[in-house]
Amino acid sequence: MRHxxxxxxxxxxxxxxNSPVSANVPLQQLIDETPINGELxxxxxxxxxxxxxxxxxxxxxxxxxxxxxxxxxxxxxxxASNVTLKNLTIEHGxxxxxxxxxxxxxxxxxxxxxxxxxxxxDVYHGLFLNKVRHAEVKNVSVTGQGTGKLGSQGNGIQLIRxxxxxxxxxxxxxTRDGIFFEFADQVEVKDTLVTRTRYGLHYMYSNDNKFINxxxxxxxxxxxxxxxxxxxxxxxxxxxxxxSRSFGLIIQTSEDNIIKNNEFYLNQRGIYLEQSNQNQIxxxxxxxxxxxxxxxxSSTNQVFTDNHFKQNVAHVLNVGGEASNHWFKNGRGNYWGxxxxxxxxxxNGIGDSPIEHKSSLYKLIDENxxxxxxxxxxxxxxxxxINEVMNTQDVMVEDQFPLIVKQKxxxxxxxxxxxxxxxxxxxxxxxxxxxxxxx
Amino acid sequence: xxxxxxxxxxxxxxxxxxxxxxxxxxxxIFLLVEARSYPDALGFDAFLLxxxxxNVYLIPIxxxxxxxxxxxxxxxxxxxMILLTKKESYRTLLLKKSLAIHCVIxxxxxxxxxxxxxxxxxxxxxxxxxxxFFLGTVIALLLIFNQIGLFxxxxxxxxxxxxxxxxxxxxxxxxxxDLVFLQYVSSxxxxxxxxxxxxxxxxxxxxxxxxxxxxxxxxxxxxxxRLMEKxxxxxxxxxxxxxxVLWMVIFFEMSILLRSKGxxx
Numbered sequence: 001m002r003h004x005x006x007x008x009x010x011x012x013x014x015x016x017x018n019s020p021v022s023a024n025v026p027l028q029q030l031i032d033e034t035p036i037n038g039e040l041x042x043x044x045x046x047x048x049x050x051x052x053x054x055x056x057x058x059x060x061x062x063x064x065x066x067x068x069x070x071x072x073x074x075x076x077x078x079x080a081s082n083v084t085l086k087n088l089t090i091e092h093g094x095x096x097x098x099x100x101x102x103x104x105x106x107x108x109x110x111x112x113x114x115x116x117x118x119x120x121x122d123v124y125h126g127l128f129l130n131k132v133r134h135a136e137v138k139n140v141s142v143t144g145q146g147t148g149k150l151g152s153q154g155n156g157i158q159l160i161r162x163x164x165x166x167x168x169x170x171x172x173x174x175t176r177d178g179i180f181f182e183f184a185d186q187v188e189v190k191d192t193l194v195t196r197t198r199y200g201l202h203y204m205y206s207n208d209n210k211f212i213n214x215x216x217x218x219x220x221x222x223x224x225x226x227x228x229x230x231x232x233x234x235x236x237x238x239x240x241x242x243x244s245r246s247f248g249l250i251i252q253t254s255e256d257n258i259i260k261n262n263e264f265y266l267n268q269r270g271i272y273l274e275q276s277n278q279n280q281i282x283x284x285x286x287x288x289x290x291x292x293x294x295x296x297x298s299s300t301n302q303v304f305t306d307n308h309f310k311q312n313v314a315h316v317l318n319v320g321g322e323a324s325n326h327w328f329k330n331g332r333g334n335y336w337g338x339x340x341x342x343x344x345x346x347x348n349g350i351g352d353s354p355i356e357h358k359s360s361l362y363k364l365i366d367e368n369x370x371x372x373x374x375x376x377x378x379x380x381x382x383x384x385x386i387n388e389v390m391n392t393q394d395v396m397v398e399d400q401f402p403l404i405v406k407q408k409x410x411x412x413x414x415x416x417x418x419x420x421x422x423x424x425x426x427x428x429x430x431x432x433x434x435x436x437x438x439x
Numbered sequence: 440x441x442x443x444x445x446x447x448x449x450x451x452x453x454x455x456x457x458x459x460x461x462x463x464x465x466x467x468i469f470l471l472v473e474a475r476s477y478p479d480a481l482g483f484d485a486f487l488l489x490x491x492x493x494n495v496y497l498i499p500i501x502x503x504x505x506x507x508x509x510x511x512x513x514x515x516x517x518x519x520m521i522l523l524t525k526k527e528s529y530r531t532l533l534l535k536k537s538l539a540i541h542c543v544i545x546x547x548x549x550x551x552x553x554x555x556x557x558x559x560x561x562x563x564x565x566x567x568x569x570x571x572f573f574l575g576t577v578i579a580l581l582l583i584f585n586q587i588g589l590f591x592x593x594x595x596x597x598x599x600x601x602x603x604x605x606x607x608x609x610x611x612x613x614x615x616x617d618l619v620f621l622q623y624v625s626s627x628x629x630x631x632x633x634x635x636x637x638x639x640x641x642x643x644x645x646x647x648x649x650x651x652x653x654x655x656x657x658x659x660x661x662x663x664x665r666l667m668e669k670x671x672x673x674x675x676x677x678x679x680x681x682x683x684v685l686w687m688v689i690f691f692e693m694s695i696l697l698r699s700k701g702x703x704x
Contacts, residue, residue: 196656196659198661198662215480217480217481218656218657218659219659220659220661220662237478239478239480239481240481240484240657242652242657242658242659243658243659243660243661243662243663244659244662244663244664244667245664245667246659263478265477265478265481265485266481266484266485266488266657288485364621364624364625367624367625368624368625368627369664369666369667370624370627370632370635370666370667370670371621371624371625373639373645373670374617374620374621374624376492376648377617377644378495378496378613378614378617379613379614379615379616379617379618379621380617382614382618383617383618383621386618
């Protein structure tokens with residue numbers, strides 16, 4: 001009998017501790033009542049914020065759980081370690097800029113936090129980690145204020161003086177900067193999409209971080225790496241970053257970074273390098289950019305190997321004077337597209353003669369920002385030709401070992417064949433129609 | 440309506456329209472095949488941009504040739520003279536002719552792009568709004584260059600003259616203007632950028648490029664430098680509207696004012 005009583009009491013306690021709490025009780029009270037390291041499960045309802053968490057705990061939402069701030073201050077303030085937030089929508093933080101701090105959806109201090117499956121919107125900054133170590137940010141979606149002046153927008157995720165952070169599977173849009181780093185080291189960002197922001201990644205005084213398989217699409221600037229070193233950017237995509245002086249990736253005053261196997265499509269400038277040294281740019285694809293790589297003379301000793309350049313208006317422009325950079329290493333240069341590849345009679349995949357890429361566009365770029373407006377102009381080709389004839393072009397690249405793409409035999413696919421049949425059909429119908437009418 | 444039907448019969452019996460359309464179709468196909476090699480999320484926008492890049496070369500010259508020869512033929516075959524005797528002034532004749540040419544040529548191109556849209560939907564991540572913006576650029580290009588073609592057809596006396604004028608006009612708009620701009624771009628400063636902006640955006644080729652890029656969400660008008668903010672001081676669609684109205688009205692009126700003397704007599 002005693003065993004049965006104990007069993008029922010145990011089941012009762014289990015049900016009581018795990019059942020969703022009522023939304024009628026203030027959320028702050030529920031948090032205060034939750035024991036240290038306990039779990040608070042919230043119903044799929046709207047709870048009023050703002051809330052403060054000052055002890056280790058887990059808050060888990062059911063489907064459609066919303067924590068709505070009162071529009072003043074941070075919606076959730078964390079001043080403890082070991083806090084986990086899961087399955088929540090967080091909204092309506094303060095957008096005020098006249099206070100002593102910029103407010104956020106979540107503002108956290110402490111270590112060992114987890115932020116999983118969160119949707120954050122209608123806030124200034126999305127997630128602000130200040131002096132945080134060992135945190136995981138997974139599947140977090142931040143939507144900013146969108147249009148308007150730059151000052152009225154906050155950042156998606158802001159990391160200040162933090163380290164050992166993992167950000168993955170997240171989505172950030174319409175914020176000022178997607179992820180903002182300042183003095184944040186040993187951070188890894190992967191599988192994240194940042195779109196429609198000023199800079200997808202804005203990065204200062206932060207070292208030894210990794211960015212793998214992220215997509216920076218349709219931002220004014222894809223990623224801005226400044227005053228940092230030891231960064232690895234691998235398998236990311238920087239695409240459609242167009243606008244006033246836009247770029248896929250800017251590396252400024254930074255050194256010893258590795259930019260490997262990334263894709264740069266349809267940017268105004270694929271990579272923009274300024275006052276940076278000893279960066280390795282390896283195996284990247286530069287397709288359909290206005291300028292593949294814009295290299296200012298203040299940048300030296302970069303190594304460029306195994307990169308593919310295809311259909312850029314200018315593959316490479318050196319602006320501001322000559323600089324010493326290396327366009328090959330260990331007998332391997334870069335792929336410069338079919339039009340410039342030359343011969344490879346010994347079929348070793350390396351061109352038989354060096355490639356020299358010349359251009360005169362660097363002068364225009366150097367002189368006035370508005371020159372970028374003309375890079376897509378049909379007359380740019382003629383302008384280059386005129387300068388070639390007048391011998392006023394400068395050498396942008398000397399690649400001693402240009403790589404050759406081996407052409408594989410291609411069979412015509414059915415798609416172009418099918419499409420080609422349309423004009424033929426059209427002409428046929430036209431002729432039939434005409435002959436019928438002439439009769 | 441009669442004018443439109445007459446124009447359709449003339450254009451459809453001639454080879455010019457079909458030749459022009461066939462070239463546009465062929466280039467569209469090759470660009471579509473190329474766009475399939477882009478990453479899925481980018482393919483459609485990239486395709487529209489490539490298509491627009493190609494249209495900037497092809498559509499002006501077809502618009503110029505087709506409309507210029509259409510009005511020239513009216514004069515050469517004396518049909519315009521017959522029409523003018525029927526209580527028709529040259530202004531109303533030109534107005535009806537312009538409407539007919541615009542209707543026929545634009546319809547043919549629009550129909551083709553809707554056919555192409557089926558293939559776009561098939562092979563790429565189709566987005567209707569983006570497609571309609573692109574279609575808007577095609578229509579704007581045709582409206583402006585058809586009207587310029589009508590002007591050239593009205594003022595030239597011989598076919599050789601007309602061919603020369605059409606090619607020069609095409610070369611002027613596509614290449615020459617920008618070569619002149621490139622000579623002076625370095626002297627543009629914050630103080631005189633507004634004047635430069637007016638000159639730059641009066642060129643429909645420039646305006647259409649910016650209109651398309653901003654409409655597709657590729658070129659952001661946020662976060663611009665001060666110089667660029669002063670350069671793009673109005674929404675691109677407003678610049679485009681000004682261009683369409685201005686160029687069409689100017690060349691329509693000039694066609695009446697400067698029509699060849701033989702015709703006037």
